[in-house]
Amino acid sequence: NAGVTQTPKFQVLKTGQSMTLQCAQDMNHEYMSWYRQDPGMGLRLIHYSVGAGITDQGEVPNGYNVSRSTTEDFPLRLLSAAPSQTSVYFCASSFLGVLTYEQYFGPGTRLTVT
Amino acid sequence: EDKVVQSPLSLVVHEGDTVTLNCSYEVTNFRSLLWYKQEKKAPTFLFMLTSSGIEKKSGRLSSILDKKELFSILNITATQTGDSAVYLCAAINAGGTSYGKLTFGQGTILTVHP
Numbered sequence: 001n002a003g004v005t006q007t008p009k010f011q012v013l014k015t016g017q018s019m020t021l022q023c024a025q026d027m028n029h030e031y032m033s034w035y036r037q038d039p040g041m042g043l044r045l046i047h048y049s050v051g052a053g054i055t056d057q058g059e060v061p062n063g064y065n066v067s068r069s070t071t072e073d074f075p076l077r078l079l080s081a082a083p084s085q086t087s088v089y090f091c092a093s094s095f096l097g098v099l100t101y102e103q104y105f106g107p108g109t110r111l112t113v114t
Numbered sequence: 115e116d117k118v119v120q121s122p123l124s125l126v127v128h129e130g131d132t133v134t135l136n137c138s139y140e141v142t143n144f145r146s147l148l149w150y151k152q153e154k155k156a157p158t159f160l161f162m163l164t165s166s167g168i169e170k171k172s173g174r175l176s177s178i179l180d181k182k183e184l185f186s187i188l189n190i191t192a193t194q195t196g197d198s199a200v201y202l203c204a205a206i207n208a209g210g211t212s213y214g215k216l217t218f219g220q221g222t223i224l225t226v227h228p
Binding site: 031033035040041042043044045048050056058059090096102103105106107108 | 115120123148150155156157158159162202204211212213214215216217218219220221
């Protein structure tokens, strides 16, 4: 199993550009989510999904879109990049079983918006 | 709105010291609490706590949950320089439209000096 993969690892954007961060998992996890991590802020939930076709907003959804057309993929779209979106982005997945909520994290994408 | 608060935000100790990290939460439909360790990369899973008063142990690390007082602690005994990391806790909401949603605390930065 490759686990959770994210691409790209690094990205530099200019203000106003759009892009998609890719996330894929091969563990048949129902739950997938996107977080951003800024210094001193822990991990803040952007969007999450409990299954294909179902998405919901987290704490900081503004400026980001997601879709979940398959169980495996959960891309995050930045519609019009802003410097405030400079951050490290982590994708995570897990089963939704009663006692099995361990999140598996991808390696992260470091995004800089100039 | 779900909330998780960790304390202290940072901690500096010497090898051999024992540390206690705190995590309090306010989460509707609380299901479980997770602890993670993060060393410059993606977080790695430490513990999941679901039942109150039952200690989880892994080597020098242990954790316990108090569902009445809404907090958890993570203890590290005989600290080593390799314990230096950010420690994150997260609470799981298992109800209604927020089913499966994780809320992370800000993290505690632990630095262990030789």
